[in-house]
Amino acid sequence: MRSHLLNDRTAGTYRRTVTAGVEHIAARLAHADRPFTGITPPALAPVVDAVDLDHPLGDADAALAELDRLYLRDAVYFHHPRYLAHLNCPVVIPAVLGEAVLAAVNSSLDTWDQSAGATLIERRLVDWTTARIGLGPAADGVFTSGGTQSNLHALLLAREEACDGVRKQRGAGLRTPEILPRLRILASAHGHFSVRKAAVLLGLGEEAVVEVPCDAERRMRPDALAAALAGLQRDGLVPMAVVATAGTTDFGSVDPLPQIAGLCAGYGVWLHVDAAYGCGLLVSGRRRHLLAGIERADSVTVDFHKAFFQPVSSSAVLVRDRATLRHATYHADYLNPERMAAEQIPNQVDKSLQTTRRFDALKLWLTLRVMGADGVGRLFDEVCDLAGAGWRLLDADPRFEVVVRPQLSTLVFRYVPGAAAGPSGTGPDPADPALTDPDLVDAANLYAREQLAASGAALVAGTKVDGRHHLKFTLLNPETTTEDLAAVLDLIAEYAAAYTGESLVPDVPAASAVPTR
Numbered sequence: 093m094r095s096h097l098l099n100d101r102t103a104g105t106y107r108r109t110v111t112a113g114v115e116h117i118a119a120r121l122a123h124a125d126r127p128f129t130g131i132t133p134p135a136l137a138p139v140v141d142a143v144d145l146d147h148p149l150g151d152a153d154a155a156l157a158e159l160d161r162l163y164l165r166d167a168v169y170f171h172h173p174r175y176l177a178h179l180n181c182p183v184v185i186p187a188v189l190g191e192a193v194l195a196a197v198n199s200s201l202d203t204w205d206q207s208a209g210a211t212l213i214e215r216r217l218v219d220w221t222t223a224r225i226g227l228g229p230a231a232d233g234v235f236t237s238g239g240t241q242s243n244l245h246a247l248l249l250a251r252e253e254a255c256d257g258v259r260k261q262r263g264a265g266l267r268t269p270e271i272l273p274r275l276r277i278l279a280s281a282h283g284h285f286s287v288r289k290a291a292v293l294l295g296l297g298e299e300a301v302v303e304v305p306c307d308a309e310r311r312m313r314p315d316a317l318a319a320a321l322a323g324l325q326r327d328g329l330v331p332m333a334v335v336a337t338a339g340t341t342d343f344g345s346v347d348p349l350p351q352i353a354g355l356c357a358g359y360g361v362w363l364h365v366d367a368a369y370g371c372g373l374l375v376s377g378r379r380r381h382l383l384a385g386i387e388r389a390d391s392v393t394v395d396f397h398k399a400f401f402q403p404v405s406s407s408a409v410l411v412r413d414r415a416t417l418r419h420a421t422y423h424a425d426y427l428n429p430e431r432m433a434a435e436q437i438p439n440q441v442d443k444s445l446q447t448t449r450r451f452d453a454l455k456l457w458l459t460l461r462v463m464g465a466d467g468v469g470r471l472f473d474e475v476c477d478l479a480g481a482g483w484r485l486l487d488a489d490p491r492f493e494v495v496v497r498p499q500l501s502t503l504v505f506r507y508v509p510g511a512a513a514g515p516s517g518t519g520p521d522p523a524d525p526a527l528t529d530p531d532l533v534d535a536a537n538l539y540a541r542e543q544l545a546a547s548g549a550a551l552v553a554g555t556k557v558d559g560r561h562h563l564k565f566t567l568l569n570p571e572t573t574t575e576d577l578a579a580v581l582d583l584i585a586e587y588a589a590a591y592t593g594e595s596l597v598p599d600v601p602a603a604s605a606v607p608t609r
């Protein structure tokens with residue numbers, strides 16, 4: 093069994109094993125003609141269940157061949173240009189190299205004595221990111237597992253700062269549990285659900301999140317925020333944080349950061365900017381101005397695994413004032429005794445919610461060292477351009493209704509029955525009121541999305557707008573073309589029309605509608 097340990101004597105096995113894996117994946121990637129095979133849980137679960145975990149295969153080649161049947165053959169491939177569903181990006185090769193290096197060396201980023209140079213590299217990248225944001229000389233931060241953790245972390249710091257503020261005003265003897273019921277978090281209706289989850293984890297309850305209304309572009313309305321803040325003050329409640337979103341998950345809308353920052357400064361409220369998606373703008377050559385005002389944040393979430401073409405996980409939470417990170421500092425004799433801080437030995441565990449932690453920063457480091465920030469920014473600009481072109485397609489197409497013109501790279505739209513009946517007059521009457529029944533429209537869009545996924549020809553996401561089912565393209569692949577978007581829209585229209593009965597060739601079986609690509 094020792095032959096499986098990676099060490100000086102097994103370097104040859106390591107090289108052969110990992111190279112075989114890389115060859116296998118390279119072939120898979122090269123031959124993926126669709127983003128998905130459309131396999132269903134009932135079809136795949138028995139194959140996975142049938143594996144006897146107590147009877148090892150003993151050999152990596154055999155395990156890889158088995159894995160191919162269980163996973164690789166039917167995986168969802170984000171690199172495929174017709175993967176248009178969630179905020180998953182194709183990854184850049186320097187970052188994948190980083191992933192391979194970090195797994196093999198296996199540094200842990202909690203303390204210097206488990207990481208050495210890795211800690212310094214992560215610190216440089218935190219500084220690089222805070223400088224891009226413009227957070228100022230006292231800024232700091234730490235890498236996290238994702239935007240959910242970054243938001244939780246930022247809101248923990250905000251909570252502790254708010255508690256300190258209340259104690260200063262009302263008496264140092266007040267205990268945290270006495271203060272928590274009065275704390276409120278303000279976020280727009282389009283803010284990420286992880287904010288509500290964080291409120292629960294932080295002991296505030298979901299009710300502590302006050303939803304601030306948005307404008308037609310799905311951006312937080314500053315007048316509504318002002319009213320909400322004034323209301324809290326009137327009621328003797330404490331606004332603990334305002335969460336502005338720079339790139340909402342559904343619409344990619346960027347809240348008006350300068351106005352929000354002004355209000356936060358006026359009320360002395362912590363401003364957290366959730367830029368999990370919009371962080372790509374930090375390196376954009378043409379759209380950086382969309383983030384104007386982010387430099388006034390107290391904390392910022394960035395997800396490199398969304399907009400920087402990094403493999404999962406790679407995220408960070410950044411703060412304006414490094415002193416606030418102390419709220420996550422606890423000491424253990426075995427790990428980070430207080431004398432270490434006195435000796436100025438660099439240590440990241442004092443800033444993190446995690447203890448043992450991956451060297452995810454390495455992926456971004458190699459990306460920047462190979463491609464540079466401008467290179468990443470160009471790719472992000474390309475997907476935003478593509479979304480603009482997609483919006484023009486949709487806007488000009490009577491078969492579809494598109495909700496807002498995108499600021500970033502998502503498109504939310506839906507099929508509207510009627511137009512597909514065509515001018516020939518051979519189909520059903522486009523003015524037929526049965527075709528405009530909202531439940532039918534919902535069902536047709538849902539059906540089109542499901543059929544498309546079952547065919548595997550393309551994957552699109554779904555969401556609700558004003559309670560009604562819509563479809564969503566999340567564009568993060570610069571390889572996707574407007575022709576891809578047009579072809580997928582045709583497929584959606586075909587499926588939806590088959591559902592509503594508009595189709596001249598009713599109920600085409602899914603498989604026959606799949607183009608071979």
Ligand SMILES: *Cc1c(COP(=O)(O)O)cnc(C)c1O
Pocket residue numbers: 179237238239240241243283284286337339340341366367368369395407
């Ligand atoms: C994706 C997303 C998150 C959550 O990030 P994870 O990395 O998935 O945990 C938070 N906020 C916004 C705006 C997001 O789009």
